[in-house]
Amino acid sequence: MSTELPSRQEVEDLLYKEAALLDEWRLEEWAGLLTEDAVYEVPPTDAPEGDSRNTLFIIADDAVRIRSRVKQLLGKAAWSENPRSRTRRLITNVRVVGAEEDRILVTANFAVYRMRYESVDTYIGHYDYKLVRFGETLKIRERRAILDNEALRPHGKISFIL
């Protein structure tokens, strides 16, 4: 059975909604866009094509860690995000590039600006998504944020959800 690909507009609606929820720190709602077994990864800047099972990533969250990350960020003790950063995400060049079994492959470019203590740090790169359709809704099974930045300098950290 071949998976019917969604329109670009349907995918864009999902990605733009995701970006808005993250920028607005509505993280519980954001987590609701993900499947129960979702994965969120940020590969290291020197191995963007790496596999988190044999390569040291920056972030390689399974569903348990994604939920914990949300809980931590919404609590008071995540000092690197207390006070919170302002972020603004520009999501462009959205493409539905194919399917693997029931997973719809999507790629999109991002520029994420993080403002904190009057510094502006820019995270540039692209997302590789694997989406799954549940009836009328598309959900995120995998999101991988692949940085073009050669190092997290001067950013120092990815303390919010990229």
Added chain:
Amino acid sequence: MDNSADGYIVDDQDKGLFRVNRRAFTDPECLADERRRVFDKCWIYVGHDSEVQHAGDYRSRNVAGRPMILVRGDDNVVRVLLNTCTHRGSLVCRQKSGNAKTFQCPYHAWTFNSRGQLVGVPGEDSYSDAFKRDEMGLAAPPQVDSYRGFIFACFDAATDSLYDYLAGAREYLDLVADQSELGMKIVAGQQSYSARANWKLLVENSYDGYHGLPTHQRYFSFLSDIGVDMKGRDVATPSYQKAVDLGNGHAVVEYQSAWGRPIAHWVAPFGEHRKSHFEEVRRRFDERFGPERSRRICETSRNLGIFPNLVINDIMAITVRTFYPVSPDYMEVNAWALAPADESAEDSALRLDNFLTFLGPGGFATPDDVEMLESCQRGFANREVGWSDISRGMKRENPSITDELQMRAFWRRWNQLMTEPRVKRARKAA
């Protein structure tokens, strides 16, 4: 306290007070002095043997502010070469890593082999007889040596041998290196990040047991949430702990920790199916090293600081971390994961997973450490508050890991190097 002192440290062992002048964190002249007196005198970590496994393998890397090449020559000797053409200066290696028989300068095509020897000069007949090709190879630091796979360079030919320099730290490097009979390896993937803070704040932070609970509360909540048994393994009162001054500015804290250790300390989130495998690994360590040393390797965590800027923390995974100041209030940090070379794919995946729970710029702890260092640096703008206090546990016979003995060991050595007369310094035993 005496705020009028103009030195870098106040070290009053009678009263039990230790203070550091915040100028050490903010003053550009202090940093200029550090480059000469600390980074140009001490052994500086370059990389690990496993990063250049085969003849011709190389890594270009910034070490103590200099572009260098770590390369295994065609003679199988690992060298550290200064990445600058002896002709007019261009970098001769402009890739981050790879395998090469030669490095050819792109500017005028001078060619150096993997041992650094100059082997090709276009139009060599235009040079006089005084031009000697064999004097024009790539330069190297005056001293390069390694200990159990960890490769260091030193820019001062008069500095003690690496073996002597490492002093008491060797025992703790051994506890890491002994984790595999086939040697340890740096895992693919480098965490390249930074902090808007003085580099010495990261030295202090990397073995600071006192900050564990307040700064990393979210991490311990996470451990508890995923089912790690925290009973009797509270970081503030571990059942076993010690802080040791290892000489020459090196120091370590060693303690019983709550978190699992992929080498051989099982915790519930690792899964029941792995339990017998962990017991088997532990049994082999018991056989190799006896119960006491085996217990240290398997169960205890160690945060090791090797003076001046190398941290090897063998905690919920092993991280090798080095950093260098760009300016008094900004440092670049590089970190790697170290693992047994013969670790299975499944064990390696578990190790990396455990690493990322705490460590690295996207972990549940390191970002908060960076935050605290940056917060300190901003606080230093209050020049009216001229000193930081590092007195904790100073009068205690056996300082705990939540005391500050380890930082005092660093600062005493740092202060000695920064204040001793510049003329040929006397060698001092550890």
